[in-house]
Amino acid sequence: xxNVVAIMGRLVADPELRTTPAGxxxxxxxxxCDRNFARQGEQRQTDFVDIVAWRQQADFVCKYFxxxxxxxxxxxxxxxxxxxxxxxxxxxxxVVAENINFGGSKGTSSAKVDDGGEAAxxxxxxxxxxxxxxxxxxxxxxxxDDNDDLPF
Numbered sequence: 001x002x003n004v005v006a007i008m009g010r011l012v013a014d015p016e017l018r019t020t021p022a023g024x025x026x027x028x029x030x031x032x033c034d035r036n037f038a039r040q041g042e043q044r045q046t047d048f049v050d051i052v053a054w055r056q057q058a059d060f061v062c063k064y065f066x067x068x069x070x071x072x073x074x075x076x077x078x079x080x081x082x083x084x085x086x087x088x089x090x091x092x093x094x095v096v097a098e099n100i101n102f103g104g105s106k107g108t109s110s111a112k113v114d115d116g117g118e119a120a121x122x123x124x125x126x127x128x129x130x131x132x133x134x135x136x137x138x139x140x141x142x143x144x145d146d147n148d149d150l151p152f
Contacts, residue, residue, distance in 0.1 A: 005095050007049060008072040008103050009033035017062040027058035028094075031071060050094040052078070057097050070103030 009031035017027050030050050038044040051073060053061050065071055075098040084090050 003076040004074070005077055006072075006074045007031070007033060007095060008070065009049065010103075011065055011067050011069050011071060012048065014067050015061050015065060017058055025055055025058040027053045027061050029053075029061065031073075050092070051075075051097055052094050053097040053100060057100050060100060061097075064102070072101045072103045073097045074099045 012030045012032050015027050015029040017025055019025055028050065030048050033047050033049060035045045035047065061071075073095060075095050078094055078096045080092050080094075082090055082092065
């Protein structure tokens with residue numbers, strides 16, 4: 001069986017660290033993920049996904065992420081059944097995080113951007129390096145005559 005999820009979005013609220021009676025740290029939070037497709041004339045739809053992080057992952061999220069932060073998560077889907085206050089049977093879905101990473105640089109983590117969940121790289125975020133000394137530029141390439149038969 002295969003149960004793998006990779007998701008990136010922005011936190012909708014500040015995460016809160018809790019501890020189970022057994023002393024295990026847990027953090028539940030929700031992220032907003034814009035859908036890639038929008039019909040012409042309509043706004044892009046957003047999905048809100050519940051995430052659960054345990055132990056060191058929970059500590060990491062609570063220490064370095066806040067509302068609006070771009071976060072990248074891979075993990076697995078887990079379901080649980082419960083009864084609501086009216087006695088109806090319900091099923092809850094959540095992504096159990098196995099690996100959590102920053103989704104953007106510190107400067108763009110809380111900026112409001114309508115980019116489908118993917119922040120564009122800033123021009124000042126990339127190192128500016130000179131090309132190698134042996135690079136001749138565009139004129140360094142020769143035109144190949146392809147009118148002849150192939151050699152093989």
